[in-house]
Amino acid sequence: MPERVTLARYLAEQRPETRGLDELSGLVQQVTDACKGIADAVRGGALRGVLGSADAANTQGEEQKTLDVLANERLKEAGLWGGRAAAVASEEEAEAVPAPAGQPSGPYLLLFDPLDGSSNIEVNVSVGTIFSILKAPSEGTASIEDFMQPGTEQVAAGFVVYGPSTTLLLTLGNGVAQFTLDHGAGEFVLVNDNVQIPAQTKEFAINVSYQRFWEAPVRRYIDECLQGEDGPRGKNFNMRWIASMVADMYRIFTRGGIFIYPRDANRPDGRLRLMYEANPMAFLAEQAGGAATDAHQRILERAPEQIHQKVPVVIGSKEEVDRLTGYHQAS
Numbered sequence: 001m002p003e004r005v006t007l008a009r010y011l012a013e014q015r016p017e018t019r020g021l022d023e024l025s026g027l028v029q030q031v032t033d034a035c036k037g038i039a040d041a042v043r044g045g046a047l048r049g050v051l052g053s054a055d056a057a058n059t060q061g062e063e064q065k066t067l068d069v070l071a072n073e074r075l076k077e078a079g080l081w082g083g084r085a086a087a088v089a090s091e092e093e094a095e096a097v098p099a100p101a102g103q104p105s106g107p108y109l110l111l112f113d114p115l116d117g118s119s120n121i122e123v124n125v126s127v128g129t130i131f132s133i134l135k136a137p138s139e140g141t142a143s144i145e146d147f148m149q150p151g152t153e154q155v156a157a158g159f160v161v162y163g164p165s166t167t168l169l170l171t172l173g174n175g176v177a178q179f180t181l182d183h184g185a186g187e188f189v190l191v192n193d194n195v196q197i198p199a200q201t202k203e204f205a206i207n208v209s210y211q212r213f214w215e216a217p218v219r220r221y222i223d224e225c226l227q228g229e230d231g232p233r234g235k236n237f238n239m240r241w242i243a244s245m246v247a248d249m250y251r252i253f254t255r256g257g258i259f260i261y262p263r264d265a266n267r268p269d270g271r272l273r274l275m276y277e278a279n280p281m282a283f284l285a286e287q288a289g290g291a292a293t294d295a296h297q298r299i300l301e302r303a304p305e306q307i308h309q310k311v312p313v314v315i316g317s318k319e320e321v322d323r324l325t326g327y328h329q330a331s
């Protein structure tokens, strides 16, 4: 029987100098513990009374679902409890939230999309949580400016998919590890310690209903894919769009592919948020041998100006990301 490596043991092995008892490991544990609770709520669905709208809107004007609010509260508590994070930033919070007065202020900043793919909750399709951890640049309380670091400064990132199995992909900057939640034992257990995105693919993910708004390089790329064997690519492509970035990206980490949420005539910066969606996914993708750009430059090198700023996203198998980025650079 293969050895059972829990997340706690993995963190201890990754950080031998502290045996996983340092603040970063503790923060990762707290975040993933919160995700276990969210997984439970997602699994309970209608019986837990968590489906449907919270009858509120977030700072970006998007409708908040009951589960968005629940997940946000769990993760905020996980981030701010125990003196590991000085502050948290969330898709569902207008401003950064500092650790409460009287609490020790931790050395990290935690950012998260508490529930990615919220529009899929009622239809029972996989949703997830995305998180990113930065170092807090100064001691004491953290301000919004402290968060304005490029993605290259992330010290850890991950996402959990609440699917048929609850799975975690995690990077501490030393490759990507994949864990499955053992619901009975309440533990994330390592199933792959070296996730790799194949460099080539025949699968693309984009919301084609926006085609008439796309810019020329995106049209060209998708058009060439659709021409299949008879076109310039000389091979047939398949298309997938789950409308949960976590689920689409999980597939890409598993078998390759390219995920595109471009800018278009209606969305000058696309839809996805740089700090808590694109940056952690880009960090994970690069750590798994893939690539991630905003169609022109590496996402991780973008200098952020706002917590909730949006960014076009081209991510996944390296050769395809390079090709589409090249089409943009040449246009």
Ligand SMILES: O=P(O)(O)OC[C@H]1O[C@](O)(COP(=O)(O)O)[C@@H](O)[C@@H]1O
Binding pocket: 062, 091, 113, 115, 116, 117, 118, 119, 207, 243, 244, 245, 246, 271, 272
């Ligand atoms: O509905 P669209 O335009 O296809 O957008 C879907 C995308 O939006 C998102 O749902 C945005 O994330 P949230 O659900 O966290 O707002 C992604 O998960 C998904 O890839």
Ligand SMILES: [Mg+2]
Binding pocket: 113, 115, 116, 117, 245, 277
């Ligand atoms: Mg999201």
Ligand SMILES: [Mg+2]
Binding pocket: 091, 113, 114, 115, 116, 117, 118
């Ligand atoms: Mg969300």
